[in-house]
Amino acid sequence: MTASTVEAAQSVVEPVRYWTRQRKVGVGLAAVGVVAALLFGSLATSRKAEFTLAETISGSAVGIDGTVGAVVFGVLAALAGAAMLVTARRWFGWLLGLGIVSALISFLCWQLSQAPDNLNTIPLGSVARSSVTLALPLILGALAGVLCERSAVINVAIEGQFLMGAFAAAMFTTLAGSVWVGILAAGAGGLIIALLLAVLAIRFLVDQVVLGVVLNVFALGLTGFLYEQLMAKDQSKYNQPTFVPEWDIPGLSKIPLIGPALFKGNIFLYGAIVLVILIHVGLFYTRWGLRTRAVGEHPAAADTLGVKVLALRYRNVLVGGLVAGFGGAYFTLLSTTNFNKNMTSGLGFVALAALIFGRWSPIGSMLAALFFGFCSALAFSLGSINSPIPSQFLNMLPYIATIIAVAGLVGRVRAPAADGTPYIKG
Amino acid sequence: MANDDISLTVEPGEIHALLGENGAGKSTLMNVLYGLLQPDEGEILVDDKPVQIRGPRDAIAAGIGMVHQHFMLVPVFTVAENVMLGAEQTTGGPIGFLDRRRARKLVREVSDRYRLAVDPDRTVEDLPVGVQQRVEIVKALTREVDLLILDEPTAVLTPQETEDLLEIMRTLKAAGKSIVFITHKLKEVKAIADRITVIRRGRTVGTAPPDTSEEELASLMVGRSVLLRVDKGASEAGAAVLDVAGFAVNDDRGHRAVDGVDLTVRAGEVLGIAGVQGNGQTELIEAIMGLRPVVAGTATLDGRPMHGLSTREILRAGVGYVPEDRSVDGLVKDFTVAENLVLDIYNTEPYGTRWVVRPEAIAESARARIEQFDVRTDASGQATVGTLSGGNQQKVIVAREFSRPLKLFIAAQPTRGVDVGSIEFIHRQIVHERGEGTAVLLVSSELDEVLALADRVAVMYRGRVIAVVSPDTPREEIGLLMAGVTTDDPATARTGSEDD
Numbered sequence: 066m067t068a069s070t071v072e073a074a075q076s077v078v079e080p081v082r083y084w085t086r087q088r089k090v091g092v093g094l095a096a097v098g099v100v101a102a103l104l105f106g107s108l109a110t111s112r113k114a115e116f117t118l119a120e121t122i123s124g125s126a127v128g129i130d131g132t133v134g135a136v137v138f139g140v141l142a143a144l145a146g147a148a149m150l151v152t153a154r155r156w157f158g159w160l161l162g163l164g165i166v167s168a169l170i171s172f173l174c175w176q177l178s179q180a181p182d183n184l185n186t187i188p189l190g191s192v193a194r195s196s197v198t199l200a201l202p203l204i205l206g207a208l209a210g211v212l213c214e215r216s217a218v219i220n221v222a223i224e225g226q227f228l229m230g231a232f233a234a235a236m237f238t239t240l241a242g243s244v245w246v247g248i249l250a251a252g253a254g255g256l257i258i259a260l261l262l263a264v265l266a267i268r269f270l271v272d273q274v275v276l277g278v279v280l281n282v283f284a285l286g287l288t289g290f291l292y293e294q295l296m297a298k299d300q301s302k303y304n305q306p307t308f309v310p311e312w313d314i315p316g317l318s319k320i321p322l323i324g325p326a327l328f329k330g331n332i333f334l335y336g337a338i339v340l341v342i343l344i345h346v347g348l349f350y351t352r353w354g355l356r357t358r359a360v361g362e363h364p365a366a367a368d369t370l371g372v373k374v375l376a377l378r379y380r381n382v383l384v385g386g387l388v389a390g391f392g393g394a395y396f397t398l399l400s401t402t403n404f405n406k407n408m409t410s411g412l413g414f415v416a417l418a419a420l421i422f423g424r425w426s427p428i429g430s431m432l433a434a435l436f437f438g439f440c441s442a443l444a445f446s447l448g449s450i451n452s453p454i455p456s457q458f459l460n461m462l463p464y465i466a467t468i469i470a471v472a473g474l475v476g477r478v479r480a481p482a483a484d485g486t487p488y489i490k491g
Numbered sequence: 492m493a494n495d496d497i498s499l500t501v502e503p504g505e506i507h508a509l510l511g512e513n514g515a516g517k518s519t520l521m522n523v524l525y526g527l528l529q530p531d532e533g534e535i536l537v538d539d540k541p542v543q544i545r546g547p548r549d550a551i552a553a554g555i556g557m558v559h560q561h562f563m564l565v566p567v568f569t570v571a572e573n574v575m576l577g578a579e580q581t582t583g584g585p586i587g588f589l590d591r592r593r594a595r596k597l598v599r600e601v602s603d604r605y606r607l608a609v610d611p612d613r614t615v616e617d618l619p620v621g622v623q624q625r626v627e628i629v630k631a632l633t634r635e636v637d638l639l640i641l642d643e644p645t646a647v648l649t650p651q652e653t654e655d656l657l658e659i660m661r662t663l664k665a666a667g668k669s670i671v672f673i674t675h676k677l678k679e680v681k682a683i684a685d686r687i688t689v690i691r692r693g694r695t696v697g698t699a700p701p702d703t704s705e706e707e708l709a710s711l712m713v714g715r716s717v718l719l720r721v722d723k724g725a726s727e728a729g730a731a732v733l734d735v736a737g738f739a740v741n742d743d744r745g746h747r748a749v750d751g752v753d754l755t756v757r758a759g760e761v762l763g764i765a766g767v768q769g770n771g772q773t774e775l776i777e778a779i780m781g782l783r784p785v786v787a788g789t790a791t792l793d794g795r796p797m798h799g800l801s802t803r804e805i806l807r808a809g810v811g812y813v814p815e816d817r818s819v820d821g822l823v824k825d826f827t828v829a830e831n832l833v834l835d836i837y838n839t840e841p842y843g844t845r846w847v848v849r850p851e852a853i854a855e856s857a858r859a860r861i862e863q864f865d866v867r868t869d870a871s872g873q874a875t876v877g878t879l880s881g882g883n884q885q886k887v888i889v890a891r892e893f894s895r896p897l898k899l900f901i902a903a904q905p906t907r908g909v910d911v912g913s914i915e916f917i918h919r920q921i922v923h924e925r926g927e928g929t930a931v932l933l934v935s936s937e938l939d940e941v942l943a944l945a946d947r948v949a950v951m952y953r954g955r956v957i958a959v960v961s962p963d964t965p966r967e968e969i970g971l972l973m974a975g976v977t978t979d980d981p982a983t984a985r986t987g988s989e990d991d
Contacts, residue, residue: 352587363563370630371548
């Protein structure tokens with residue numbers, strides 16, 4: 066057959082370009098390292114910067130001279146970047162990680178050497194724990210997004226689902242005196258928004274982004290109204306939820322750094338871990354996942370093979386609503402003690418950013434959410450050592466990272482091809 | 492109504508060609524058979540038993556498979572994943588874990604049995620179109636269909652790939668499968684079909700044996716006798732009008748799509764560019780029109796450099812342009828015919844000024860041009876252009892472009908998705924324009940069209956013009972060129988290609 070000739074002729078090797086993405090990133094990282102060494106090194110004082118793996122700043126810590134630390138770790142970051150030029154593809158992830166962590170330590174050396182006495186210690190255990198805790202709603206929200214958007218329904222209403230979940234959790238936990246009832250109610254709260262999203266987007270073909278924004282406003286208005294009508298009038302009857310219990314895993318929770326972060330958790334932490342694994346395995350190793358991804362990429366192809374496109378979308382959007390509602394319960398059952406108007410304050414949109422930064426994958430979204438959580442935790446820590454840098458700058462970091470990621474500088478970010486497009490038969 | 496009282500019988504082990512113009516209702520009929528559309532009347536019998544086909548699942552269960560004109564493949568999936576979708580091999584149990592090993596094995600088996608040479612582990616988007624089509628065939632065969640519907644399967648293939656496909660169809664026939672082969676290409680029908688059913692305007696107009704002459708089939712298809720050959724005199728080529736040298740252009744993804752192209756189009760000649768779609772033709776034309784940045788090289792129009800000119804300035808300099816995708820780049824679908832006819836000159840006298848447009852002047856000129864170019868719409872041109880058939884939409888574009896005095900006319904796929912009658916008309920217009928001394932640059936993925944119109948044929952492959960030949964060159968030779976096989980040593984090229 067002549068086909069082989071055609072293929073052979075068409076598979077001409079592309080000329081190998083020197084400036085691969087890895088090498089470009091390497092140059093960027095080297096530049097960051099040099100800047101860190103020079104800038105942080107010159108700004109830092111020669112007082113000690115101390116690091117401890119514990120959750121508090123009392124107790125033993127590793128110390129280093131501020132200037133020396135800032136310069137050494139800055140140079141280390143620059144070296145990691147330079148190494149990428151040589152190794153190209155190999156060890157890219159490791160070198161990148163090493164470089165970023167080094168640049169960060171360089172920065173911290175500067176900050177800590179400026180801190181008042183007794184405060185020049187960073188308790189890494191506590192930073193790790195709050196990073197994970199702050200990431201929890203983002204992980205759950207992003208997972209809801211993965212479920213919807215992998216089957217091509219854009220979910221901008223995560224914020225609204227959070228609010229409904231938070232409200233329902235506060236109210237029903239107080240009424241029933243049980244957080245488990247509250248969590249079930251939170252799922253139902255998210256489900257209400259998801260149902261509206263599904264019917265209007267899939268059945269009535271409403272523009273999904275506009276629809277998501279409208280549903281957020283609706284959720285804000287509804288919870289605000291009910292808050293005024295019920296909760297504000299009688300807080301003790303409607304709005305005094307208890308915290309979810311903490312479940313330590315014996316032994317493991319004693320491990321420094323990751324013990325407090327991962328093994329002194331609660332239903333939200335363990336739930337998020339289980340859901341990430343479940344959705345990852347489901348999406349890439351089961352029939353449901355194959356069909357979901359097919360519907361998200363090319364619904365007509367799935368339809369012509371007898372896959373029920375619309376039913377699958379309904380199911381995924383509704384399950385996504387349950388997950389986001391559960392995430393909403395975090396706000397009233399873990400992070401604060403009661404419901405307040407608009408208490409989610411845009412974190413639903415941050416979850417959306419984590420979804421995109423994580424390239425629509427459950428594990429990627431989780432890592433993105435952890436990164437966002439880490440930035441917030443770090444901003445918080447720096448606040449407690451009286452850093453001269455406004456915490457808003459660190460809080461900006463996740464969004465700058467997302468913009469860079471979406472602009473395609475860090476690899477190609479590709480949404481499911483049919484994302485946001487309603488499917489009309491024929 | 493797309494189908495009106497159609498009857499079609501396909502025997503076991505038969506290749507049945509369904510011949511008809513674009514819009515005659517061939518695809519509609521097949522979508523009914525495949526359950527994507529529901530018939531208002533009539534019934535479907537499989538093995539003489541009536542069946543209800545409410546969806547693709549029913550069709551597959553009844554033993555009917557379909558290869559769609561636009562492939563129904565998920566580009567980011569592997570071949571095996573595409574094949575298993577909808578009928579997944581799983582390890583059993585309620586969760587349904589995918590058994591990829593079994594799926595791969597099945598693909599390999601079917602691929603080997605029918606000599607399709609499909610690798611289950613390749614990602615579909617990396618495969619050439621011809622192979623993607625074979626993946627579609629594998630998809631149908633793994634579902635054990637007895638009747639395979641191929642909807643315009645050769646539209647996207649090179650002549651060689653078409654030959655391969657015909658060979659595969661013979662293999663399938665020998666294995667007892669029936670095939671419905673939908674096409675409007677007469678040569679292929681005559682090469683492979685056992686029986687031919689011709690459809691016109693949603694009705695069957697006749698069944699013919701394969702030895703019917705092409706002229707006869709064409710007139711059955713169109714309903715009147717048509718001229719298959721364009722009557723054109725010898726070209727009286729004059730001075731060079733468009734001169735392109737060392738052109739390099741990137742595609743949307745930043746890859747080099749045109750890689751050092753030199754071309755000259757002279758006054759009064761048609762230069763045809765032949766080539767399989769996606770070999771840089773689109774980017775070349777768009778770069779000449781100022782719609783896409785030029786990375787390297789120069790283009791001159793009548794000796795004046797075109798570099799830095801806006802598209803409007805290029806048009807005003809006497810260039811006419813029929814873009815490849817009329818619905819996206821050629822027309823504003825929600826505007827009326829009259830408005831679309833003056834898209835290029837709405838702000839010049841007499842149609843308007845910088846500040847106002849004059850609807851009466853626009854309507855008046857629309858009336859004249861609708862008549863002159865035989866656009867089938869209401870005479871005043873107030874219908875929305877999107878409501879016209881493909882052929883008439885294309886005539887609107889051609890009418891617009893030919894209303895200015897032209898030095899150079901660039902036409903990309905001028906007759907894609909256009910009925911035979913309109914093709915004939917558009918071809919005559921192009922030849923007429925050439926007779927007026929206009930230089931014509933024609934890009935078409937239909938080799939027949941290039942050969943019919945061109946005075947010289949440039950073959951593009953992978954961003955380069957690999958040969959410029961006379962249109963009298965044997966089709967096979969041009970076909971090989973389109974596949975990138977240069978004819979320095981045609982003997983080895985052909986032997987090499989038969990080794991598979």
